[in-house]
Amino acid sequence: MVKPMSSNVAKRKLHSHNGDTGMSDELPIAPYTQILVLNNSYEPINVTNWKRAIVLLLKEKAQALSSRVIRLVNYIRIPFSKVVAQTPSRAMIYKRDNNKCQYCGATRSLTIDHVIPRSKGGKDVWDNLVIACSSCNVKKGDKLLEQTNMKLARKPFAPYNKVQFALSYTEVPEWQEFLFV
Numbered sequence: 001m002v003k004p005m006s007s008n009v010a011k012r013k014l015h016s017h018n019g020d021t022g023m024s025d026e027l028p029i030a031p032y033t034q035i036l037v038l039n040n041s042y043e044p045i046n047v048t049n050w051k052r053a054i055v056l057l058l059k060e061k062a063q064a065l066s067s068r069v070i071r072l073v074n075y076i077r078i079p080f081s082k083v084v085a086q087t088p089s090r091a092m093i094y095k096r097d098n099n100k101c102q103y104c105g106a107t108r109s110l111t112i113d114h115v116i117p118r119s120k121g122g123k124d125v126w127d128n129l130v131i132a133c134s135s136c137n138v139k140k141g142d143k144l145l146e147q148t149n150m151k152l153a154r155k156p157f158a159p160y161n162k163v164q165f166a167l168s169y170t171e172v173p174e175w176q177e178f179l180f181v
């Protein structure tokens with residue numbers, strides 16, 4: 001477990017470049033990156049951008065644990081709906097489907113397919129979006145799955161906890177240690 005940086009150190013570093021939010025080496029967190037936010041209990045609760053993270057540090061609402069992780073000073077209760085994944089990003093669909101066409105397993109020229117086509121009322125939601133290669137996408141076209149002889153490798157699902165989901169695919173080593181908190 002990373003030792004928390006004392007808030008005095010964080011403050012000194014933040015104030016050492018005259019309030020400029022530029023790319024100083026003195027910043028306690030890495031600029032132009034996504035920052036993991038931990039609750040006071042060390043439970044991951046959000047991934048935020050570096051500017052918001054700096055605001056939390058300046059307001060002394062958080063302390064920097066490392067260049068990519070901050071921890072809230074006070075424990076906050078998170079409404080359930082904030083933790084559950086809602087609208088997925090394209091990147092999240094690619095990750096969930098392991099960068100593979102869900103119809104034929106191809107790993108090249110991938111796109112996102114609506115299982116129920118938009119023209120038939122299909123929505124941009126987790127269980128209606130899958131990765132498909134361009135030829136499967138063309139083959140399926142505007143048809144419902146039942147109208148084709150195509151099969152999904154598995155039923156598309158929504159991850160229970162979007163923060164844990166993001167962490168389980170992270171390539172940021174500093175985040176990995178908080179995965180199973």
Ligand SMILES: [Zn+2]
Nearest residue numbers: 101104133136
């Ligand atoms: Zn395919």
